[in-house]
Amino acid sequence: MEWHKKHDKDLPVEKKVSTALLGADKAESILQSNPKINILWAENEGGTVGEVIATRTMNMANKVFVFGTDISTQLADFLLDKDNVLQAVTGQSPRLMGSLSINAAVAVINGKKVDSYGVVPNAFFSRADLGAVQKYKAEQ
Numbered sequence: 001m002e003w004h005k006k007h008d009k010d011l012p013v014e015k016k017v018s019t020a021l022l023g024a025d026k027a028e029s030i031l032q033s034n035p036k037i038n039i040l041w042a043e044n045e046g047g048t049v050g051e052v053i054a055t056r057t058m059n060m061a062n063k064v065f066v067f068g069t070d071i072s073t074q075l076a077d078f079l080l081d082k083d084n085v086l087q088a089v090t091g092q093s094p095r096l097m098g099s100l101s102i103n104a105a106v107a108v109i110n111g112k113k114v115d116s117y118g119v120v121p122n123a124f125f126s127r128a129d130l131g132a133v134q135k136y137k138a139e140q
Contacts, residue, residue: 023050024057031058038064045070048089052078055085071125076137079125088126091136096120 023046031037031054040055042048048068055064061083068075071091078086097120104114125133 019046020049020053023047024053025050027051027054028058031055031060031064040064040066042066042068044068045072045075048075048086049078052085056083061085071123071136073137073140076125076133079127079133080130080137084127088124088128091123091125093120093123 023042026047027040027050030040040051042051045068048066048070051066051068055061055066058064064085066086068086068089069091071089075086075089079089100118100120104118107114123136125136
């Protein structure tokens with residue numbers, strides 16, 4: 001905690017983005033103003049794509065490593081790319097979410113009690129398991 005009190009002024013502020021173009025602009029800005037940064041994380045697909053683009057545009061592959069939230073065929077391709085920029089992403093499990101939702105709706109229709117809250121595990125895709133990334137792509 002003490003480290004954060006002393007160094008927070010040196011850390012970049014959170015940049016919220018929703019598109020790849022905004023993500024690239026913000027990531028370039030962060031990297032230019034904070035040259036010691038070597039890890040970027042985005043909370044959505046647009047931000048993750050933007051961070052990968054910025055890292056590539058600035059020729060910072062193998063110097064800056066990107067992590068993100070969400071999965072898409074484009075992000076899967078980035079994970080499979082040999083440039084080693086995108087390291088890992090978490091992905092929602094829409095098919096599982098849909099299945100659990102339908103099962104809960106049917107249970108309610110049949111008069112059964114269902115939990116008001118449920119946790120759906122996220123999927124995880126990384127360079128450590130490229131087979132899972134390829135499987136995801138094949139299922140799309």
